[in-house]
Amino acid sequence: MKLRKLLLTNNACYKAGKTITPKGIMVHSTGANNPWLKRYVGPDDGLLGKNQxxxxxxxxxxxxxxxxVHAFIGKLADGSIATYQTLPWNHRGWHAGGDANNTHIGFEICEDGLTDTSYFSAVYKEAxxxxxxxxxxxGLSxxxxxCHSEGYKQGIASxxxxxxxxxxxxxxxxDTFRADVKKLLSEEEKSAEPVKKKYYRVQIGAYTVKANAEAELAKAKKAGFTDAFIKYD
Structure with missing residues (x-):
């Protein structure tokens, strides 16, 4: 994910300053054939391009x-795909047209003509x-x-x-989107698990006289094996 931040500080929603405890995520798409982030995010930061x-x-x-909304996904001026955070994640957004504004982080995927497979695949992966x-x-799952239409069916969105x-x-x-999120969450959690080290011990010798064992230990440490030790059985 290519995540950048440009908060919409001039927007009345940002100025309202209300916060939420996020309990869910709502996926939106813009409903207009314009995949460029500069249409919604601004002013130009050198990557977005100028909105004429x-x-x-x-x-x-x-x-x-x-x-x-809290974020937009779409094209930068060079045609690459990025995500722009536009509100603090715990800020109360104006995206759902219902009670989900009080509970959900909402982001928009910039639509194109809806038929470009490569564009869809890229923004889907980013989402x-x-x-x-x-x-x-x-701590969500x-x-x-x-999405917005599911929110409407649940009575919490327009x-x-x-x-x-x-x-x-x-x-x-x-459903496939949620399955893909679950899969990636699982993969990242697995990769974050600490690697368990395996140790293979090498015994130099066995002695009935303690002094002989201590002499051999001293020789091993002098040779650079500083972790050498004596074990009594």
């Missing part, structure tokens, strides 16, 4: 709306990695992840179709 219309979300009410990062930060109008076009659903 200056209609990014780092303003009081973008397009006259009360909207703000999985972002969710793994957030799960580890807040894949079971705590929903009536939006995302992301189920897009994912199935590429053979994915929220």
């Amino acid at each position: 219309y200056n209609n990014h979300w780092n303003q009081n009410k973008p397009g006259g709306r009360q909207v703000c 999985v990695e972002l969710c793994v990062h957030l799960c580890k930060l807040y 894949e079971k705590d992840i929903i 009536n939006h179709a995302d992301v189920m109008h897009w994912f199935p076009k590429h053979g994915k659903t929220m």
Whole structure:
């Protein structure tokens, strides 16, 4: 994951200053054929590119709306994929249109024409990695992840179709998304486990006279085997 930070400090949501204890993650997509991060994140930090219309979300009410999410995933000016954090993760966002604003971290995936497999694969992978990062930060699991349309069915979000109008076009659903998050979480937890060292001991000799054993130990240590020791059986 290529994670950068540009907080939308001019947005009314940021200025409201309310915080939450994150209990879940909500996946959104933008609903517009514009995969460039500069459309939503600004001003240009040298990587985003300039938004010629200056209609990014780092303003009081973008397009006259009360909207703000915790992150966006999309294209940088050079065409590579990145994630931009746009609110503190524990800030109360304006993304769900319902009670999920009080409990969920929400992020947007910038849509394109919905048919580009390579773009979808890249942003999907980035979204999985972002969710793994957030799960580890807040002790969540894949079971705590929903999309906007699932939130609507649960009665905690407004009536939006995302992301189920897009994912199935590429053979994915929220169930496969959650499974991929679970798999990556498991892999990272396994790789983080301490490696157990194996020790192989070499015996120099066995002596019935203690002085002889001590003399041999002194010779071993003088030779550089500083961890040598005597064991009495």
